[in-house]
Amino acid sequence: MSNAAIRGLSITYPADNQPALPPLDLDINTGENILLAGPSGCGKSSLALALQGLIPRVIEAEKTGTLTVNETELEHWTTAQACRHVGILFQDPETQFCMETVEDEIVFGMENIGLSIEEITSRLEHVLEITGLREHRFSRLTTLSGGLKQKAATACLLALDPAVFVLDEPTANLDPKSSEDFIQLWINTAARGNKTLLFIEHNMETGLEYIDRVIALRKEGGVLLEGPPRTVFREKAHILEQEGIHVPEVCRTARRVEQEGQITWDPFPLNLEEWEVQCAQRGIQKRNEPAPDFSAKSPVAPPLIEAENLTFSYGAERILENVSFTLHTGEFAALCGSNGAGKSTLAHLLTGLEQPEEGTLFRKGKESSRYRTEEIMKQTGFVFQNPEHQFICDSVEDELTYGWRMTGSNPEFIRAELEEMLTLFQLREKRDANPFSLSQGQKRRLSAAVMLAGEQELLILDEPTFGQDESGTNALMEMLKKWQQRGGSIIMITHDMELVDRYADKVLLLHEKSTAFQGGTDTFFQQNDLLEKASINIPVSRKLKPWVHSLERQEAPC
Structure with a gap:
């Protein structure tokens, strides 16, 4: 069943000569987890705003084509009805706040869609807990860090519980540990309620194993390619890179060593854990290079x-x-x-x-x-x-x-x-x-x-x-x-x-x-205990180096 059917959708803002979103045809299916990628300026955020009905109802723009969600054209819904079907997490969380404190902001949206006091209270406590915002519930939004604002915006959206979640760069302001936790939070939310997730991301390194379909847009308009992530990043990574689209580090490296004949993956790994399991099954051990010399020279500049x-x-x-x-x-x-x-x-x-x-x-x-x-x-x-x-x-x-x-x-x-x-x-x-x-x-x-x-x-x-x-x-x-x-x-x-x-x-x-x-x-990056306390992850490229060294030095491919 299709959650959203997009036919010839194009969006042009006032005073712009070219459409921000060139004509697009796309289907989004109920219960799908989709990664929407594309170069900057190809119209991803404009598509998100249109899916929620903000274009052209709130944001002035010329919209052509049709956009149907749950078999109803968006123009037939009120704003409150649209919020029950499609929720959006904005790229800049500040643009969606209108109240003073975290709690007031979360409650405001639920009041607008007519929930009972009992339901509002229950949902409020739940989203404060799962987003880690309980200690900030009475904090003024203007005093929060960018990451905490992102968490507050996430809590507001979760409280509305729509059928489709449109997440525009949802982890961009979050530290690495929070990013992992929040992607898992969204995945769990979708799985429990058969929700549809549309991740709009430039640099998604975590949670790819939960993605059903990758859709990449062209800068000049239309769909560049689409398919399951293992297929896309194994067979079409070079097309993405030519378009300026990020390929996850594990996938980029896995594809390179496979093309060099060092290993044949089955299945193609989407994360470090999958990489390590396959290497262990084949008896490949990490080959650690000598540790770098940390006796750094004192800077000569003042x-x-x-x-x-x-x-x-x-x-x-x-x-x-x-x-x-x-x-x-x-x-x-x-x-x-x-x-x-x-x-x-x-x-x-x-x-x-x-x-x-x-x-x-x-x-x-x-x-x-x-x-x-x-x-x-x-x-x-x-x-x-x-x-x-x-x-x-x-x-x-x-x-x-x-x-x-x-x-x-x-x-x-x-x-x-x-x-x-x-x-x-x-x-x-x-x-x-x-x-x-x-x-x-x-x-x-x-x-x-x-x-x-x-x-x-x-x-x-x-x-x-x-x-x-x-x-x-x-x-x-x-x-x-x-x-x-x-x-x-x-x-x-x-x-x-x-x-x-x-x-x-x-x-x-x-x-x-x-x-x-x-x-x-x-x-x-050698301070393991400190990095863990500070929610810092060692770069994936560093973690992969010992494995790559082992593959490069083996006598026969595996």
């Missing part, structure tokens, strides 16, 4: 930032306590920690947006308090967790050139730099578009491009790859490395340990309100 015992609170809630670390000129540091650890708050202290209650912050050996705010802002670029917070112009072109124009740069220089940035960040077709009309991935690229266009000596990026496809992430990270090679310093807040392993020189870990670790990435 300190750019020195933090000594920084402490900060929001009201009565202590967020940071005695945080100390050093960032040297030219270093690329990853700032890591579980949801609510205080990473974004620390970034606000470093940019001068907030002031510490206690402790001292030095910039180039001079107390930060002795700098004027405008001096700090001139020296420091900050890419917000929500890119919309930094947009001030009406077009992508104006946003990119604003800083150069304000400093009186040569018009020829501005034109040349603009064209380069539009190309590098894949925004050429959007140069005249309003920044607020871009997809989440495009907004993210624009916000990073604006900061890279400046002449700051320190860049702080809060989850810069959230909402990015594979090609967008790679382009951004390579630009950051080039910027670092020119002498810039970088602090990147991220939950993506693969990026940390690949690009960062050092790691700053916040845990239990303080600095739990600062040092090189190799050393960091």
Whole structure:
């Protein structure tokens, strides 16, 4: 039975020349778990909004084609009826909040669909428990971290209990452990009630074994390919990569060693556990390489930032306590920690947006308090967790050139730099578009491009790859490395340990309100007990290396 039938659905926003979602035909079956993938800007989020009936009922857009859910066209439903059938977890959780506290937000949706007080109370207690939000039930939503906001939005959706869950990047703001827990939560929810799950994800590494069908969309419109995940990632991974779509690390590596004739998988593994079971069954043992030399050399560059015992609170809630670390000129540091650890708050202290209650912050050996705010802002670029917070112009072109124009740069220089940035960040077709009309991935690229266009000596990026496809992430990270090679310093807040392993020189870990670790990435990923406490996962690529070494050195393929 089909939950949703999509026929020729196309969506175009006002003032846009091209449709955000080109014509699409698709069927979504009752009880299916679907992974919807595609490059940034192909219309995945627009499809999600249409499935819930928000387009065109709430969000102005031209919609053509038909969209039927449970054998009824969406136009025939009221908003309350639509919420009972299809629920959406927005890519940016802040956009769906309208109440002050977590509890009020969860209750508000249930009141709107007319549930009884007894049912509201029962569902409230249940979702607070399964999302781990019980201790935050009376917290103001504006004070929560990005990850906790994501959990609050999840609780709101679970409380409504619709037939179809549309999850737009549901784990993007979550730490690795929370991501695993929440995917399992969604899978269990669907299994208990024969629900339909539509995961819209750029980087899904967990839970693939529960996915029934992968659907990949083309940038220019339509379905690129679809099929069971084992078939798609084994036989068609190269097509996905050509389109800039992420292939999970286990699948990418499994496909490579199979193509090299080192092993024939049966079945093709979707996670590390399946990989290890098959290797064990064939008598293959991990071959660990010699441990790296952790006697790191002292940085020769002088300190750019020195933090000594920084402490900060929001009201009565202590967020940071005695945080100390050093960032040297030219270093690329990853700032890591579980949801609510205080990473974004620390970034606000470093940019001068907030002031510490206690402790001292030095910039180039001079107390930060002795700098004027405008001096700090001139020296420091900050890419917000929500890119919309930094947009001030009406077009992508104006946003990119604003800083150069304000400093009186040569018009020829501005034109040349603009064209380069539009190309590098894949925004050429959007140069005249309003920044607020871009997809989440495009907004993210624009916000990073604006900061890279400046002449700051320190860049702080809060989850810069959230909402990015594979090609967008790679382009951004390579630009950051080039910027670092020119002498810039970088602090990147991220939950993506693969990026940390690949690009960062050092790691700053916040845990239990303080600095739990600062040092090189190799050393960091050897701290097993600390990583477990801080909800950090060792990158899958690191875990696979010993197995790959064993396969490469065996005398005969298996």
